[in-house]
Structure formats: C-alpha cells, structure tokens
C-alpha cells in the first residue's frame with residue numbers, strides 16, 4: 033500500500049478490510065470526509081484509517097453508530113488527530129469497555145454453570161436458581177448480566 037498522506041477509497045478499503053460501500057456509508061454519516069485533490073480526485077486522509085478502525089472496534093464492542101459518530105465528531109477536521117485527541121475518546125468510552133470486560137469475565141467464569149437464564153436445564157439451576165428466582169429481576173441471563181449468582 034502506498035504511504036502517501038492521502039488514499040483512494042480502494043486503498044482505504046483494502047487496508048481497513050471494510051467494503052467500499054461500507055466506507056461510503058460511514059462517509060454519508062460524517063465519520064470520514066473525502067477531500068478533492070488539485071486533479072479533482074476524491075481522496076481520504078491516511079488518518080481516516082484510524083477513524084474507520086475505531087468505528088469497526090467500537091461496533092464490535094457494542095457501541096451504537098450514534099455513539100461512534102458522537103465520539104468521532106470530537107476529533108479535529110482536516111488534520112490527523114493526535115494521541116491526546118484519541119486519549120480523550122478512550123477516557124470517555126473507558127466505562128463501556130470496563131463493563132464489557134467485567135461481563136466477559138463473568139461469562140468465562142459462569143458459562144459451564146447456571147447463568148440464571150430461566151431454562152432450569154442444569155442440575156446447578158435447582159441450587160442457584162430455584163424456580164427461576166433470578167427471573168424476578170428481569171429478562172436475560174441474570175448471573176452474567178451482573179446479578180448475584182453462583
């Protein structure tokens with residue numbers, strides 16, 4: 033891949049692993065903006081690779097497109113964001129990440145036992161979730177979501 037300061041949408045697609053149509057979608061939502069070169073070519077800043085990579089990771093972490101747009105909207109226009117710019121974002125979404133990590137840890141610990149989902153299909157369910165007591169707190173696998181369980 034060329035190491036130019038600007039890239040074509042094709043280069044951006046091959047480096048990020050996103051399809052050209054996905055990049056156009058993100059562009060239509062303002063996550064990245066194409067610039068026109070002197071030769072009237074549409075190009076993207078190389079730093080847009082990081083914006084798109086952030087969007088990709090954030091979506092896998094469960095952030096909504098609205099949350100991602102709001103975060104990327106805090107970045108400066110027309111120049112590559114600095115480490116400090118990204119640090120501000122990471123501080124803001126740090127709480128979301130911590131929650132995700134805690135849930136993943138609970139899941140790893142509990143997945144072979146009763147997760148409080150209401151199925152009552154494991155021997156341990158009778159012990160930890162008699163008559164689906166966990167379901168009184170709400171829908172979903174309560175012991176993975178965070179309710180007290182085994």
Ligand code: FES
Pocket residue numbers: 145146147148149150151152153154156157161
């Ligand atoms: S695993 Fe579903 S209620 Fe126990």
